[in-house]
Amino acid sequence: MTTTENRTTATHPLSRMSAEEIDAARELVTGAGLVQPSTVFVYVGLEEPHKRDVQEFTPGSPVERRLRLLLLDRATGAGRDVLVSVTAGTVVRDTEIDGVADGQVPITDAEFEAIEPILAVDEAWIAAMGKRGLDVADVRAVPLSAGSYFPDEHGHRVVRVLGFHQADPEDLPWAHPVDGVVAYVDITRGVTTAVHDHLDLPVPAERVSLAGTPRDLKPIEITQPEGRSFTVEDDVVRWAGWEFRVGFDVREGLTINQLSVDGRSVVHRASIAEMVVPYADPSPVRFWQNYFDTGEYLFARYTNSLELGCDCLGDIQYFDATIADETGHPRVVRNAICLHEEDYGVGWKHTDMFTGMAETRRSRRLVISFFTTIGNYDYGFYWYLYTDGTVQLESKATGIVFTSAYRGDEHPYATEIAPGLGAPFHQHLFSARLDMAVDAGDGSGNTVHEVDAVRVPVSETNPYGNAFTRSLTPITRESEGGRLTDATRGRTWHVVNPGKSNRLGQPVGYALHPENAPVLLADDSSSIHQRATFATKSLWVTEYDPAERYPAGDFVNQHPGAAGLPAFVQGDAPLEDTDVVLWHTFGLTHFPRPEDWPVMPTDYAGFVLKPVGFFDANPALGVPASTSSHCRGEG
Structure with a gap:
């Protein structure tokens, strides 16, 4: 074993990876003889400890820091999966990756x-x-x-x-x-x-410009004369009762850790753990076209440096991100993460006919975001926290659509977006990994219910046929955990803690509200179906396992399939009253329009987590009334 002195200054098990730790990890694998002149550092990231250990951590206690490295020998194509402890100064694990059975490390x-x-x-x-x-x-x-x-x-x-x-x-x-x-x-x-x-098709010739007809719009300025309402200390953000720790990983990008409200836990860790972009063109030129931007490309290494007034408005807190370059040296992405508040319209309002009360409270939300550019597409990921206890994730897709030659109606898999220029149909499917911990910091004691709106047939108790109710079906085992949305039933999934009740005796919970978009449309027999099985269901529920990080598996590049979630659920673990993880598939099915050219207006997808019985009343009652001289009502 190669050893070095302790090379970490982390104050918490989930502290973001530092330049000093990256240097230590590089020196450890080099000293162990794992680095040759042809070696590339493909991935360096924090190996997060078990959530139980994170929950039991007390400030001031020793922190062990482990980093995972994926190495590629470009001379041979061989990959290695290495785990080092920068605290103990040792190589903990060194595994050669089987390029046939396991797949390949990401492309560099x-x-x-x-x-x-x-x-x-x-x-x-x-x-x-x-x-x-x-x-x-x-x-x-x-x-x-x-x-x-x-x-x-x-x-x-x-x-x-x-x-x-x-x-x-x-x-x-x-x-x-x-x-x-x-x-x-x-x-x-x-x-x-x-x-x-295969095909001798004309090359579209029209040049494009991103300059359009000027619009007569006056500037908008966002001001907060008394400053921001949030605080940041050692990557811990506190705002309006919310608290969470900012994380960042070169594979997943921004992560939200230990999210709680009013001192009560909601989510242990939230991230975008995978995304796949399958294309619909079956021609011999393009049938293979599908990308896992997270697992194959490590999309967060292309994170943009955000700029005030362009990407974020208001009183901004930026976070730099420290990642490793392909030589194993630290690289800082300036202003990688943006944190700010924004107004969000009317939060609640009522004018009462009996009391004469006229009250309005404006909503606001805390926004934490990052943007990354993968070739032609640009993706933003925005986490929103609201004053009513709601959590929202919004993905923003913009950039330039991937183009083809347009072949006419005989090839109905693309839209003509400019003369002779086609844009193939495709999907953008994301997998959010939501390690839940509803009113239980260690995640224990949670159960997932599928909740549907249900018609009640005409009967003696429903003679006029107006009744409807809801059904609550517990998801009891991992074999039952692959679910689809159903807009006709208003389907949601509630994560409840039966061991904790509100003042009405109801179990506290949070509900996942999906957007009811299509899942993977490729045929069940297709290669992409086998490799992106996670995207064939709107929801998967698994029992927490710290080794289960990625829904399409650890090594997605050229993997033959059946890794990730299909393998995770093979054990068919029981799911009631336990530590559950939600894997939610959401995204866009894109039939491009001429209006998407030459640069695509932002398209949106995402989901919402809403409290259900988590609070005893509307938590936004505490939002102060507006102090604007234009908004002073009586009552």
Whole structure:
């Protein structure tokens, strides 16, 4: 074992990873002989302790810090999964990843950057571009994850490449897809294994500009003359009774830890644990097109540095994020996370006919967010906390749609968004991992009920047929935990704590309100269905296991399938009165419009967690009345 001195200054088990800890981890694996000149540090992240240990931690106690590293030897394509203790100064675990059975580590920036030089000397690629009158130097090669389709690729690190013409540095390549051609590249050997020239389609020629017709709009300024209402201390945020700890991971991005309200726990940890973008075009050029932006690309490494007045308005608190680069050295993303308050309209209001009361209280919410850019798309993730006890997650999808040549009505899998330019149909499906802890910091004692609105048939007790009620069905085992939304029944899922009651004797709880969007639309027999099984259900419920972090498995890149949630539920653990984790699939099914070009207006998806019997009355009663001179009612 290689040892070094304690190299952490963390004050809490969930403190965000520091530059000093990244340096220590790099030195440990280097000292253990696990780093060669060809080694790339693919992932470095905090290995979070069991939630029980987090709950039992007391300030001032010793903190053990473990970091997980994924290493890639670019010379051989071999991956390693390594766990180090920067507190003890030891390598705790070192496992070689089976590239066939386990899948591959995520694709690195260094590998992406190697693709154009490989294709620039490939005769078949040059010939395909020349056939279309294009100089290969003017074609941007866009490497994309390969999925799992062909046995001869198993165990090899492979990407598939589509081309986009760029006439000059100001020209937007996404406007000029070189459709009909796809290259398969073995990125370890640095060679093209195949170039398929399936269709000779015209390259769309129209150039685009992001400058539109000016609108006559005056500036909006957000001011808080008495300052912010929240406080931040050692990454712990407190606001209007809410408290939580900010976390960040290069795979998941922003995490919300130990979320509580009025001193009572709600969620132990919340994150976007995976997302997949499956495309609908079945042509031989694009049938394979689907990306796991979290598991294959580590989307949070592309986190934007946010700017006041552009990304966030008001009295802002920014958080930098410290991640590791591909040499294992720390890299700081400035202003990676934005925290601020915003007005949210009328929170509650009533004018009473009997008492003459006229009262209004405005709602406000606390916003914590980050934005990341994955190739052509930009994604924002916004967690909102409200004064009435509601928690909301909103994903914002914008950027530029992935384009193709438009082939007309005989190929009904794309929209024409500009002359000759198509945008294939696709989905954006996210998986939120919600490690619940409703009124129980260690998560114990929670049960999930599926709640439906139910019609009551006409009978002696319902002679006029107006009655309806609700059904509450407990989800008792993991084998029952894969559920679908049903808008016709107004289906929600309630996480209740039967051991805690409100003043009416009702169990306290929080309800997950979904948006009733489609789940994965690919056929059950498809490769993407096998690899993204998590996205085939709106909800999965599992018993807490600290090793179960990712709904599509640890190593998604080129994995053959059945990892993650399908494997997690094989044990069929009981789920009543225990420590439960919700995995909620939500997202967008995108049939692009001309209005989505050349840059897409923000599209929204998400979910809401609402208190149900958690409070004894409306918690927003305590919101102060407005002090504006324009809002002074009697009563």
